[in-house]
Amino acid sequence: MSYRGRIAPTPTGDMHAGHARTFVAAWRRARDAGGAVVLRIEDLDPLRCRPEWTAHAIEDLAWLGVTWDEGPVYQSARRAVYADVWRRLRDAGAVYPSTVSRKEVRDAAHAPHEDEEDAEPLFPPALRPPADAGRDAASPAGVVWRFRVPDGETIRFDDAVRGPQAFTAGVDFGDFVVWRKDDVPAYELAVVADDVAMGITEVVRGEDLLRSTARQLLVYRALGAAPPAWCHLPLVRDAAGKRLAKRHQALSVRELRARGHTPAEVLALAGAGP
Template structure:
């Protein structure tokens, strides 16, 4: 299915204080969830717990669960990590419906969405580096250390500047212009009410990179919408990304899913798990004889869910 909406600025009407999230649970069938690992390393316990919860909720709702490999990172994604993720998920007792999807195969759909946003006048080209933004005195840092810094409004093109056309092969970064001062709110299924002000808590963000690759924000929003995903279950480190994706979905006239952001799994030092934590990788635990049923029971206890 394609995204709804005509190529005009009417897709996006800033409405201060508007709640752009969908209604809270319960869902109207059919429920569609998704597992979306990024094949840049081995899956660890944090991924496993999130994917277990996504699987549990899909099965409890009698719905479908898709597997989509988010492989946009050309430098770090490897085929062996895709194969390993599927093997680890099966070992953990998690299944999915239909053939696995690979995000880069959907690039034409991402490009089509980019062109619609461009036609609506919602994008601008950006030649500033991340260092430029970080060093800007008026650019406060956002909550997550690996999140995008707030883009300074002074870096935007001057008012009235004509937007250049999109190149066939893009060689410059393109950003989405956020509606300054607009408060966005949504009710998260796990983290509760969320609110942020565009232009203050997060700024203009990348939708297409100068290496001719869609950004995570655009690809994720487009794929979730076009694949009919009704609920996204992921880690709480992506709460800020949800606000950006809600703006993109609204601008594209696409329905927004519901969201459920889980607390992060941390190591004994309180550091959130990353793919460099080889000792807690599923493939390592498998090799040590870990019991997948025991892991699932532990996830249920941690999340306050009923054991299987």
């Protein structure tokens, strides 16, 4: 299969320099391989995603010199794809409905990993329902759905930047959310569904998602789908060592553009060469 990459901004704010570096790197790897690039707008969250930020992301990418061969494809228009994947996971017994609150998870679980920013606590196996829970559900609406991880199994993969990686289910991560209570597909399900449907052969993204890759590999396996190759880039951090976020407005691509910076200067600021 020829190389197929993707650029997938989430329009919950303006793109910052760190995201710009990652998207440009993804574009370059695809072009160097003579492959295609899909632009996918990950706008699933109706409360946090806004049309103006989608427009800004597309404008900023074009200003950076990034081009794409397909898209933009909007996740908000692909609910049928995600519902089909949910049904397949339900039928395989890989997911289950959970009425356990976040507070109950926090109270019963181990503390989050200190090295994972914005981490959630491990979901305790004792709070899982019986193995056949949810098999007769007609839809995922109205309740959280979690993926049942194989406790004790180590998930391994090779990363183009970080080399061999290994995460143990039930230790490094627990049963994770694939469908939210507000009837929105969760990240782990949506990106796997899309990467399979779009034939993505390599995923290029930030190293904060290394642990997420282990979770997603379990989803690929449950679907009987071949996973892509992985390339996780170092994060861009501020002077205090915190990773850049969309709250760092001064380092947004739009703000840097307004101050007269060139695309090469923005990428240099983020640690990427011309």
